[in-house]
Amino acid sequence: MKSTFIRRFATLRPEIVTKSFPGPVSKSISKDISEIQEDRAHQFIVDYGKSSGNYIVDADGNTLLDAFAQIASIAIGYNNPALIELAKSEEFITAAINRPALGNFPPSNWKQILEDGLLKKTPKGLEQLFTAMCGSCANESAYKAVFMAYRDKHHGTGFSEEELKSCMQNAAPGSPEYSILSFESAFHGRLFGSLSTTRSKAIHKIGVPAFDWPQVAWPAVKYPLEEYGDYNRAAEAKSLELVRQTIREHKTKKPVAALVVEPIQSEGGDNHASADFFRGLREITKEEGVYMIVDEVQTGFGATGSFWAHDKWNLETPPDIVTFSKKAQAAGFYHNFDLRPSLPYRNFNTWMGDPIRALQAREMIKYIDNHNLVKHTEDVGEFIYTSLKNLSGNTPIENVRGWKQGTFISFDMPTSQGRDLVVSSMRARGVNIGGCGERAVRLRPMLIFGKEEAGILLDTLRKVIADI
Amino acid sequence: MKSTFIRRFATLRPEIVTKSFPGPVSKSISKDISEIQEDRAHQFIVDYGKSSGNYIVDADGNTLLDAFAQIASIAIGYNNPALIELAKSEEFITAAINRPALGNFPPSNWKQILEDGLLKKTPKGLEQLFTAMCGSCANESAYKAVFMAYRDKHHGTGFSEEELKSCMQNAAPGSPEYSILSFESAFHGRLFGSLSTTRSKAIHKIGVPAFDWPQVAWPAVKYPLEEYGDYNRAAEAKSLELVRQTIREHKTKKPVAALVVEPIQSEGGDNHASADFFRGLREITKEEGVYMIVDEVQTGFGATGSFWAHDKWNLETPPDIVTFSKKAQAAGFYHNFDLRPSLPYRNFNTWMGDPIRALQAREMIKYIDNHNLVKHTEDVGEFIYTSLKNLSGNTPIENVRGWKQGTFISFDMPTSQGRDLVVSSMRARGVNIGGCGERAVRLRPMLIFGKEEAGILLDTLRKVIADI
Numbered sequence: 030m031k032s033t034f035i036r037r038f039a040t041l042r043p044e045i046v047t048k049s050f051p052g053p054v055s056k057s058i059s060k061d062i063s064e065i066q067e068d069r070a071h072q073f074i075v076d077y078g079k080s081s082g083n084y085i086v087d088a089d090g091n092t093l094l095d096a097f098a099q100i101a102s103i104a105i106g107y108n109n110p111a112l113i114e115l116a117k118s119e120e121f122i123t124a125a126i127n128r129p130a131l132g133n134f135p136p137s138n139w140k141q142i143l144e145d146g147l148l149k150k151t152p153k154g155l156e157q158l159f160t161a162m163c164g165s166c167a168n169e170s171a172y173k174a175v176f177m178a179y180r181d182k183h184h185g186t187g188f189s190e191e192e193l194k195s196c197m198q199n200a201a202p203g204s205p206e207y208s209i210l211s212f213e214s215a216f217h218g219r220l221f222g223s224l225s226t227t228r229s230k231a232i233h234k235i236g237v238p239a240f241d242w243p244q245v246a247w248p249a250v251k252y253p254l255e256e257y258g259d260y261n262r263a264a265e266a267k268s269l270e271l272v273r274q275t276i277r278e279h280k281t282k283k284p285v286a287a288l289v290v291e292p293i294q295s296e297g298g299d300n301h302a303s304a305d306f307f308r309g310l311r312e313i314t315k316e317e318g319v320y321m322i323v324d325e326v327q328t329g330f331g332a333t334g335s336f337w338a339h340d341k342w343n344l345e346t347p348p349d350i351v352t353f354s355k356k357a358q359a360a361g362f363y364h365n366f367d368l369r370p371s372l373p374y375r376n377f378n379t380w381m382g383d384p385i386r387a388l389q390a391r392e393m394i395k396y397i398d399n400h401n402l403v404k405h406t407e408d409v410g411e412f413i414y415t416s417l418k419n420l421s422g423n424t425p426i427e428n429v430r431g432w433k434q435g436t437f438i439s440f441d442m443p444t445s446q447g448r449d450l451v452v453s454s455m456r457a458r459g460v461n462i463g464g465c466g467e468r469a470v471r472l473r474p475m476l477i478f479g480k481e482e483a484g485i486l487l488d489t490l491r492k493v494i495a496d497i
Numbered sequence: 498m499k500s501t502f503i504r505r506f507a508t509l510r511p512e513i514v515t516k517s518f519p520g521p522v523s524k525s526i527s528k529d530i531s532e533i534q535e536d537r538a539h540q541f542i543v544d545y546g547k548s549s550g551n552y553i554v555d556a557d558g559n560t561l562l563d564a565f566a567q568i569a570s571i572a573i574g575y576n577n578p579a580l581i582e583l584a585k586s587e588e589f590i591t592a593a594i595n596r597p598a599l600g601n602f603p604p605s606n607w608k609q610i611l612e613d614g615l616l617k618k619t620p621k622g623l624e625q626l627f628t629a630m631c632g633s634c635a636n637e638s639a640y641k642a643v644f645m646a647y648r649d650k651h652h653g654t655g656f657s658e659e660e661l662k663s664c665m666q667n668a669a670p671g672s673p674e675y676s677i678l679s680f681e682s683a684f685h686g687r688l689f690g691s692l693s694t695t696r697s698k699a700i701h702k703i704g705v706p707a708f709d710w711p712q713v714a715w716p717a718v719k720y721p722l723e724e725y726g727d728y729n730r731a732a733e734a735k736s737l738e739l740v741r742q743t744i745r746e747h748k749t750k751k752p753v754a755a756l757v758v759e760p761i762q763s764e765g766g767d768n769h770a771s772a773d774f775f776r777g778l779r780e781i782t783k784e785e786g787v788y789m790i791v792d793e794v795q796t797g798f799g800a801t802g803s804f805w806a807h808d809k810w811n812l813e814t815p816p817d818i819v820t821f822s823k824k825a826q827a828a829g830f831y832h833n834f835d836l837r838p839s840l841p842y843r844n845f846n847t848w849m850g851d852p853i854r855a856l857q858a859r860e861m862i863k864y865i866d867n868h869n870l871v872k873h874t875e876d877v878g879e880f881i882y883t884s885l886k887n888l889s890g891n892t893p894i895e896n897v898r899g900w901k902q903g904t905f906i907s908f909d910m911p912t913s914q915g916r917d918l919v920v921s922s923m924r925a926r927g928v929n930i931g932g933c934g935e936r937a938v939r940l941r942p943m944l945i946f947g948k949e950e951a952g953i954l955l956d957t958l959r960k961v962i963a964d965i
Contacts, residue, residue, distance in 0.1 A: 054605075062608050065616065065626055069841035070600045077595040077604050078587070088605040099598040100847050112594040117585070119546070125593065125853070126580040127545040128826065130567040132538045136545050137522075137556040140530050148533065158533055162630045163848055169688045173705055180704040193699045197681075199707035203699070207706050213665075219846045220637045221690030221708070231661045231671070232842050236648040237641055238675050239667035240689070240706060355847065358596060373537035374700050378687045379568050379823065380631055385593070 038082030038106060043459025043485060044092045050457040052089030072456070080107035083475060083482050085461060093456065094485055097463040101295070101327050101473035104356040104393050105402070115392045124384040131160065131381035132373075142384065146391025149398075152337050152363050154347025160361040160382025164326035164354035165218030170376060171350045171362045172222050172287070175320040176207050177370045179286035182318075186371040207286045208242040210275060210319070214297030214466070215247075217289055217324050226289055229297040229466075243279060245271045247294060248302050252428045253418075265306040269313060276317045287320035287349070292338035293431075295327040298466020299439035301430050304342040311344050320349040320368075330356035331397055331476050334407030334435030341433075356476075358393070359386040402476040403435075410435040413472065413483045420487070424494045428469075436478060439471040447497070454493040460486055506550030506574060511927025511953060512560045518925040520557030540924070548575035551943060551950050553929060561924065562953055565931040569763070569795050569941035572824040572861050573870070583860045592852040599628065599849035600841075610852065614859025617866075618798075620805050620831050622815025628829040628850025632794035632822035633686030638844060639818045639830045640690050640755065643788040644675050645838045647754035650786075654839040675754045676710040678743060678787070682765030682934070683715075685757055685792050694757055697765040697934075711747060713739045715762060716770050720896045721886075733774040737781060744785045755788035755817070760806030761899075763795040766934020767907035769898050772810040779812050788817040788836075798824035799865055799944050802875030802903030809901075824944075826861070827854035870944040871903075878903040881940065881951045888955070892962045896937075904946055907939040915965070922961040928954055 047053065051073040058074040079086035083106060085095040095103075105111070115121050120138075129136060147158060159174065161167045189202070196203025211217060211226035218227060225240040227233055248268040251257040276285045290310060294300035314321040328338035330353065335341050337351060349368060354360035361382060370376050397403060410431065417429045417440055425447065431438035442448040448468045455462050465471045474482070515521065519541040526542040547554035551574060553563040563571075573579070583589050588606075597604060615626060627642065629635045657670070664671025679685060679694035686695060693708040695701055716736040719725040744753045758778060762768035782789040796806035798821065803809050805819060817836060822828035829850060838844050865871060878899065885897045885908055893915060899906035910916040916936045923930050933939045942950070 058603075058605055058608070062603060065608065065611065065624065066628075067600065067837060067841060067844075070845060071603065072601045074605050075597065075602045077597065078591045080595065085602075099596065099602060102596065102598060102847060107595050108591070109594065113590060116590040116593050121593075122581060122584040123546045123576070125584050125589075126577065126857070127548065127575050128567065128570065129543060129545065130570060132535065133540045134543045134553075134567060135526075135530060135539065137526055137542050140526070140533065143533065156533065160534075163634065163846070165846065166631065166634065166688065172689070173687075176706060177704040188699070188703055192703060196699050196702040196704075196707075197696055198712075199693055199702075199709055203703050204705060204707035219641075220634065220688050221640070221693070222688060225667055225689070228665055231656070231664050232840060234664040234667075235656055235660060235671050236645040236664075236843070237672060238644060238708060239664075239672035240708075241667055244666075369535060372700060373535060375704070376535075377538060378631070378633065379570060389594070 038108070041081055041084035041092050043094050043489070045457065045459050046091055047089045050091065052087065052091060054088040058088055077107065082106040083478055091459070093459050093461045094482055095461045096472050096474040096478065096486055097461045098473055098475050100355070100463065101332065102355040103475050104330055105396050106475055106477045109396070111392055111396050112389060115388060121385060121388055124388060128380065128383065130379050131384070132377050136384060139384070142387050142391055146387060146394050147357070147359060149394055150336050152339070152347060152351045155351065155363040155365055157364045157366060157369060158361060159364065159376070160359065160387065162380055162383060163360050164352070165220045165223045167326065167352040167354050167360040167362050168218045168289070168324060169220055169222045171322050171352050172209055173376050174364065174368045174370065175287040175322065175350065176205070177375055178368050179207060179284070179320065180205055181371055206283045208240065208279060208283045210243050210245065210272070210285045210288045212247045212290060212294065213244050214294050214300060215291060216294065216296030241283070243275050243285065245275050247300050248306060250302060252301070252430045253432055254301055254303060254430070255432065261303060262305070265302055265309065269306065269309040272310065273313050273317065276313070276319055285319050287322050288314050289322040289324055291324045292328045292333070293434065293437060295471070296465055298469045299430060299471050307339065307342045308344060311346060311348065315346060322350040322352065323348040324352050326352055326354045328437065329353040331403040331406055332356065332435050332473070333437045334403065334410055334433065336403055338434070357390050359383070359390040397476060406435040406476050409478055409480055409483055410438060412480055413438055413487070416487050420491065420494070426494065436472055436474050439465070439469045441468050442470065444468055450497055451493055454497065455489060458489050458493060460489045506576070509549055509552035509560050511562050511957070513925060513927050514559055515557045518559065519555065520559060522556040526556055545575065550574040551946055559927070561927050561929045562950055563929045564940050564942040564946065564954055565929045566941055566943050568823070568931065569800065570823040571943050572798055573864050574943055574945045577864070579860055579864050580857065583856060589853060589856055592856060596848065596851065598847050599852070600845050604852060607852065610855050610859055614855060614862050615825070615827060617862055618804050620807070620815060620819045623819065623831040623833055625832045625834060625837060626829060627832065627844070628827065628855065630848055630851060631828050632820070633688045633691045635794065635820040635822050635828040635830050636686045636757070636792060637688055637690040639790050639820050640677055641844050642832065642836045642838065643755040643790065643818065644673070645843055646836050647675060647752070647788065648673055649839055674751045676708065676747060676751045678711050678713065678740070678753045678756045680715045680758060680762065681712050682762050682768060683757070683759060684762070684764035709751070711743050711753065713743050715768050716774060718770060720769070720898045721900055722769055722771060722898070723900065729771060730773070733770055733777065737774065737777040740778065741781050741785065744781070744787055753787050755790050756782050757790040757792055759792045760796045760801070761902065761905060763939070764933055766937045767898060767939050775807065775810045776812060779814060779816065783814060790818040790820065791816040792820050794820055794822045796905065797821040799871040799874055800824065800903050800941070801905045802871065802878055802901065804871055806902070825858050827851070827858040865944060874903040874944050877946055877948055877951055878906060880948055881906055881955070884955050888959065888962070894962065904940055904942050907933070907937045909936050910938065912936055918965055919961055922965065923957060926957050926961060928957045
């Protein structure tokens with residue numbers, strides 16, 4: 030499998046040429062940038078022109094195997110020849126330099142771009158597509174859609190004088206006291222609406238005003254999920270009961286218009302739950318008249334071994350909304366007609382997404398399908414998971430998770446410091462990985478990550494663990 | 498002036514070839530799109546490949562002089578040769594297909610891109626640049642920056658246990674009850690934080706939960722501003738007094754961390770005020786310890802005859818933040834070091850802006866400077882304004898405004914229906930313009946709009962007004 034496409038990229042291997050990592054050039058460029066912009070979150074400075082496929086080359090000439098991929102945002106490799114070809118096309122250039130106000134003046138090929146691309150991957154049971162600029166924008170536009178629909182469902186499509194007047198004062202009933210229910214340790218974005226549903230870390234939230242919206246504890250499952258069946262079922266039942274209770278308690282004071290949930294809580298620590306749990310959520314939200322938003326910003330686009338992570342849940346009725354961004358490069362949400370607002374300009378903005386990102390999504394989808402990369406990712410994921418499980422018996426590695434979730438795999442180190450040391454030591458040995466939650470290491474490789482790359486990753490990890 | 502650069506574009510002129518406007522192909526494509534996306538705000542469908550300079554070509558082959566420019570978002574013309582060249586460059590292609598998580602893994606040329614571009618236009622007195630994805634994102638990231646800084650100013654950079662805990666519950670003190678003060682009829686964006694400061698129209702706000710943040714009436718000035726000196730001074734004084742009063746009243750219950758203001762309220766109806774008014778705002782915010790955010794998303798990048806509209810105010814101390822997007826293609830805000838958060842990852846997200854849009858901004862800035870387009874826009878604006886003033890004496894056109902504001906010009910029709918009729922009749926005669934507020938027609942041409950184009954616009958307007 031791998032050989033059919035990997036060979037089209039330049040052949041690289043991990044190689045750290047500097048005495049320490051990041052090297053002096055990275056550090057010096059970061060310092061330069063610090064004069065005009067925040068630099069303290071820089072990991073290293075990149076030479077994107079030299080990066081290729083699974084490999085990222087830094088400003089010092091170090092080459093790293095990249096299993097983090099711009100926070101899970103590169104799908105088919107750096108400088109993929111298919112994307113280079115696209116970028117050189119008249120279609121792409123025209124779209125890049127004549128960015129339209131899509132809601133007012135769409136290009137004549139707009140629907141075709143979507144039909145050949147993003148609409149090919151419309152989640153089962155959905156048919157409409159709202160395009161946006163980024164993951165936070167996608168989630169917030171989805172929240173707006175459910176708020177509007179929830180209002181109309183309960184009060185009809187006409188507006189009262191009082192509503193028209195009060196909304197200009199940011200007051201009820203025009204600006205209703207509705208809420209979005211999210212989970213503890215969830216991450217749904219960083220703007221004011223999305224941040225109000227984000228519950229990952231204090232550093233993400235402190236000092237920023239937030240809506241008084243409810244949250245429910247994520248089920249306190251044990252890993253591996255399949256080995257703790259009874260225990261986890263009880264934990265999930267408890268969480269589901271809390272969801273129902275919270276929705277009911279809020280009905281009179283601050284109605285829950287929608288529940289938002291990640292298939293795997295990513296930023297918050299790679300927290301999993303069973304397909305049964307998500308089916309339960311769908312059942313409860315249906316019964317209680319609450320919309321269900323599945324946030325696939327990080328899980329979507331193949332990384333979990335199915336195109337959408339929620340494909341694996343076998344839902345009887347689809348979620349009301351599925352949001353996406355990151356690997357898709359494009360962003361937005363899928364929905365059905367009932368979530369299209371009653372009037373134009375209600376859920377609107379200047380750009381309404383970006384055609385060049387929709388073109389890239391189209392090209393990536395074609396590439397993913399042609400190379401069977403979703404199945405490939407499932408296979409490679411099984412190999413990595415099994416190897417990590419074997420490793421976890423004799424090392425501080427614990428809570429390996431992501432079985433049957435493609436390469437969306439993670440594990441815990443005993444402490445936060447231990448985790449940070451693993452991440453930095455891996456980088457110093459030429460493998461870029463990421464952290465999440467309190468003490469988790471997360472793998473977010475691209476879909477072209479093969480068994481050969483997995484072997485390098487695992488070998489390096491073994492060495493790093495032996496060293497510390 | 499014009500001839501040196503207009504000649505580089507294809508030569509077009511307004512030509513409507515369909516019996517009605519929009520034509521049958523536009524209508525049919527809109528109907529197609531309506532199967533999967535909102536279409537009711539479509540004005541017409543565009544063939545961007547055929548559009549050139551100031552002229553937009555639609556899917557039916559109609560050619561329109563475009564004085565609306567994608568809601569004020571095209572600076573130097575459709576298919577500008579300079580932007581085509583850029584799009585073909587390796588630098589652009591590399592940036593387009595390897596989109597980085599800029600806050601973690603910036604490209605080695607990142608600072609240089611900014612120094613050769615956006616930083617050349619850093620507003621006087623500012624030095625730092627936060628990059629973002631869109632206008633709403635720019636404003637919301639700016640709001641986050643002022644909230645964090647306001648908190649730290651009053652409570653120090655350390656966090657209490659109570660803050661760390663309560664912010665995870667979306668509750669004070671961790672999620673503080675701070676506010677942003679905005680003006681009636683303001684428009685600052687469509688996401689949850691920005692929408693809470695937007696007060697333009699009910700359709701933008703109704704059904705969406707909002708923060709209970711204060712607003713103050715925009716000064717009830719009469720136009721032309723310069724002819725009603727005393728009257729307007731009194732109106733502005735009243736508004737300024739209300740600003741001070743509102744800030745003081747909120748000090749104990751919901752402190753105002755920042756005031757946000759557009760130099761010209763655009764979406765809300767092209768509402769102007771004098772430079773004295775803005776100097777007054779700067780004085781009051783300084784005195785009351787409130788940050789001042791100038792929202793130049795629509796006014797920035799030369800359209801008002803200065804690069805930033807607020808350049809004309811001659812402030813003694815600069816605004817704390819200037820936000821931008823639209824014509825810049827890039828988005829974000831300028832600020833000083835005091836508004837950089839105490840810790841990394843506080844004001845952070847995956848993309849942190851988009852390098853290709855920063856490259857386009859760089860290229861446009863070079864083009865604008867080389868062709869002296871800001872001065873050009875000032876001259877063309879004076880010509881348009883004077884002509885419209887002459888026209889207003891004998892026609893229903895009233896409240897012509899935008900004297901010495903470049904081509905950022907508008908006028909009222911007696912009714913909302915009359916305004917809509919002017920806009921649609923102008924389009925049917927091959928000139929694309931926009932509406933705003935209740936009954937205003939707004940001109941938002943590109944910076945390459947010349948006297949020749951202005952002549953066509955004015956001639957067409959004369960005919961339309963004569964007809965109705």
